[in-house]
Amino acid sequence: MSGRPILTAAETKAAEEAVFARGVSVFGLMTKAGRAAAEIAWDRFGPRETLVLCGPGNNGGDGYVIAARLRECGVRVRVAASGDPTTDAAREARRAWGGPVEVLDEAAPAPLVIDALFGTGLSRPLKNKIAEPASRLLAAAAYRVAVDLPSGIATDDGAVLTELPPAHLTVALGALKRAHRLMPAAARCGEVVVADIGLGDPPRGVIEIGRPPIAAPGFEANKYTRGKVVVAAGRMPGATMLASLAAQRAGAGYVELLGAEGEGVPHALVRRAWDDEALADKRIGAMVIGPGLGTEGEGRRRLDLALATDHPLVLDADALTLLARDGLDRLPARKALAVLTPHGGEYARLFPDAGGTALDKALVGARKTGAVILLKGVCTVVAHPDGRAAIGAPAPAWLASAGTGDVLAGILGTMLAQMDDPFEAAQAAVWLHSEAGRRAGPLLIADDLVEHLRGAVAGCLA
Ligand SMILES: NC(=O)C1=CN([C@@H]2O[C@H](COP(=O)(O)OP(=O)(O)OC[C@H]3O[C@@H](n4cnc5c(N)ncnc54)[C@H](O)[C@@H]3O)[C@@H](O)[C@H]2O)[C@@H](O)CC1
Ligand SMILES: [K+]
Structure with a gap:
């Protein structure tokens, strides 16, 4: 019996590094992650008008990729950001999106909101200037999709650093993270779907409990051999x-x-x-x-x-x-x-x-x-x-x-x-x-x- 791995932020990083060592670029992995997340959201929620909230790091970078992919699918999609991207890959993703980027504070709501503000890099509670507009926009949405993790959640211990409206669907990129399966965060994730982004076989530390293989009794079985x-x-x-x-x-x-x-x-x-x-x-x-x-x-x-x-x-x-x-x-x-x-x-x-x-x-x-x-x-x-x-x-x-x-x-x-x-x-x-x-x-x-x-x-x- 071997369940899916449930990684810490550091284990996730190590798994990503192994992918980069095979010659994949950060932007390449981000593109794969963002497209996979967009397709899962599209399958689930279809062509609803969508607002993608993008943060400064690579979680935000995923958000720009998602917006671009949904636009390709014919979705009416807007992007609102908490600020400029701070990583090379996220900057490249924003350039590839190429469309308008609204200021988070001033953005209008949409029926589907995709939260790509913060993922495994969140290190502290959100300041009000991000938490308040994020909360307003998420609360006004009929459907909320979190990219990798709902923002405001600590990856490794599942603590809620900032309370935002819970996600209906969380697309875990590459692998489950601890917060997807630890309370109180687990209750904020909604349904969790793991998107395959080619992380290969990440380290097997903590695993998810999976369906056990059970053998039917053989011809030689008797009541005692069955337990x-x-x-x-x-x-x-x-x-x-x-x-x-x-x-x-x-x-x-x-x-x-x-x-x-x-x-x-x-x-x-x-x-x-x-x-x-x-x-x-x-x-x-x-x-x-x-x-x-x-x-x-x-x-x-x-x-x-x-x-x-x-x-x-x-x-x-x-x-x-x-x-x-x-x-x-x-x-x-x-x-x-x-x-x-x-x-x-x-x-x-x-x-x-x-x-x-x-x-x-x-x-x-x-x-x-x-x-x-x-x-x-x-x-x-x-x-x-x-x-x-x-x-x-x-x-x-x-x-x-x-x-x-x-x-x-x-x-x-x-x-x-x-x-x-x-x-x-x-x-x-x-x-x-x-x-x-x-x-x-x-x-x-x-x-x-x-x-x-x-x-x-x-x-x-x-
Ligand atoms: N590392 C990679 O190569 C990949 C990462 N991916 C995505 O990248 C995410 C991790 O990216 P990052 O490590 O850039 O981290 P995040 O994008 O989660 O956020 C980190 C950024 O936010 C800042 N920050 C942290 N807490 C903050 C707070 N409370 N208020 C304001 N700013 C805050 C950090 O200083 C940093 O700039 C994953 O969750 C996943 O979504 C995917 O794109 C696949 C590739
Ligand atoms: K997020």
Whole structure:
């Protein structure tokens, strides 16, 4: 599984330098970038009257190329600039545009506004003399397209240095940047489309969580080879049931709900009283503990017993509350890495001193615990103690409802049981969960996700 790279400004520059070293000029790359962005805007918004806002650097240079290309397509296009270009390539792009350039302050609005004021070179908040007219023109537009990044956003940490009306569409040039996938910036980008400008194969540091390849069972498969997942039951049967059903629908061959006796639907779910022998079963591929566990006596005891096993573990919900309360020292060094799945509040209780972006936090958590951290959020981050990290595309906001975390824990149990690398397993779970949410659509409840997992998994079969 290998997702798209998510670059810092410095990594982007390095990738561009590699292109220049092959003999491409800055203006050549800018022309490619601008034309690609113009074509994406044209495909999306057609021949609407367009205003392109150009800044002083190469992001502005892209803007002039975009204006020229849209003019070729027959669009009524105007350009307004915050000042004269300050780079050779941007000056060349402005010459190639050759048309009038309005003063930003005096420009009239247009239905489509393309923001080419600042990209990866933004280093400080915008002064009012730029921010005010930009804000006025962007707010008056029916559609806003950002070139590379919405202006006012810090590339590497996703901070909003200056608040402008958010983009509907952001054309990321060559590769995703961190700000496209870190909050609060990610919520200002709208849809993000990556334009191929021939950056080749940029460095693979942080990657985007992509569709996981999932193999259909072979002829030799049996229920154990497809993964046996044990879900620890506790005080809230609904939560453990959601996790169990999700583990089943994600493709585990055998799911056992341990600590909850009785019969019921689905009949395919094995219920078994809690006993040490069941927990010691070598065929267990992963164990999920935390959803509905409870945080008092029996819950604590079950967590201790689970931690003492060698099974790959998903530690979620109440298991995280218990670890935060009793101290992370309770998390022993384990042969199979555990995956911790905190949301922001749980994370803050586990690591009260950690700050920075969600990416920083996940990496710090992974380093401190020796476990994989799956930090849930708009863009969920997965980090491995060895320094690898991946970020998900924004998940459907409809997922913000009770029980969806229990479903994620169950999916993750199955992925851990089926895959060797817990980092890959965590990514696969995040992707399937988000995809099930997308398929379930508006007003979903957690139970719907279980129903839609089948389609989500089927879409990943080779
Ligand atoms: N580097 C390259 O070769 C290419 C870059 N491309 C574009 O170039 C962008 C990066 O270009 P640059 O590095 O020139 O940076 P930008 O165009 O993002 O902006 C940098 C310029 O703005 C100034 N500046 C920064 N913050 C400011 C603020 N708050 N108020 C006023 N001025 C401010 C800087 O001093 C500099 O002059 C990318 O986002 C992408 O759009 C593309 O054209 C492809 C080629
Ligand atoms: K921009």
